[in-house]
Amino acid sequence: MLFDKNQIHTLNDQALPDHRESFEYLSQRLSRRGVKTNELIKKIQEFQVAIPSWALGTGGTRFGRFPGGGEPRSLEEKISDVGTLHALNAGSGAISLHIPWDIPDNVEKIRHHAAANGLLFDAVNSNTFQDQPDQEFSYKFGSLCHTDARVRKQAVNHNLEVIQYGKMLGSKSLTVWLADGSSFPGQMNFRKALQRTLDSLREIYDSMPSDWKLFVEYKPYEPYFYHTVIQDWGTSHWLASQLGERAYTLVDLGHHLPNTNIEQVVATLMMQGKLGGFHFNDSKFGDDDLTVGAMKPYQLFLIFNELVEGMEDPISSNPSPAWMIDASHNLKDPMEDLLQSVEAIQLAYAQALIIDRLALENARDNNDPVLAQEILQEAFRTDLRPLIAEARVQSGAALHPVSVFRKLEVRKKLIRERGSKSLATGL
């Protein structure tokens, strides 16, 4: 660790009187509304968001990349960086690996290092969207959907290899995101490509350990510009339903066309017990990889409203989804961006938890959209930042994570240790 935990506590102490005042005021307001602050804090503390290994380096666009230095050069350093985030916010207690970028050379050492940082291994991710130097066949024209059975076999085998690494580290799920698709009308037979994808996924699904889950991610465009094989939640849901009860849809906030009602997608999937994973980010135009909550915090809140309803529904069989941030950062310090993203997620979650659900249902039953909006916005416009901060302090983390990150000069120390030109693997 680049700093002593006591340094966090010292910095907290300086800001504590101001925090106490805000928190006391908020607690009183919440308790008048019948909200139990302690229960809320416990739920925030239990809510852990996985950090993907590829989010720790500077991202870029197809036009360029402007790294800021001190990027993690190895899997071990990626784990250290997530450990640093978790020490600061107590909400990033898991890491999601990407194979082949993060193949562990010494499994025991990696497991130990993660445990020492208080981290679990979340879903493992396969990669058949780019060619690796040693692979026999190219994925230029697809992977699991490819017309050539040998290419499909290679892609299936890669996924099985990813599962093996995941097993060694203690993961319990595989996320499959395919870049498969076409860029020109007529290039691909939609029906045959989808059928081949299902057949390939079935091979992977049938080989998974019995306690593993398969998450099928969708995306409407990019890297291909005419069609993607798994374009939307409906296609993903159909695939997951065909595969079996341990296959689920994964929703990525950036993987929708403009104005899609994502909260409705979430509600529909949870109603059927098929929402397995969730990727957070934010966007203005498409899959922009912006900081969570930077652009559309109200939409995020509305989505969490459905997530909380789904999680609290005693009849729904939906398992607790795997939460992950899926973004890259081409202007901000990636670690500062991740701290902001986790806080935005926790805030939206907490806001959704304080919605007066009984009153909302009554308003709905009485067809009263005015009252329904009042109830939702009462929760959304309540400033719960002191509550999130209190949850962190009680967990021994930082009152103000970004501020502490800067005061402890974490980036400067990383650059000193790793150099200003280090490049994170996988980007």
Ligand SMILES: [Mn+2]
């Ligand atoms: Mn994603």
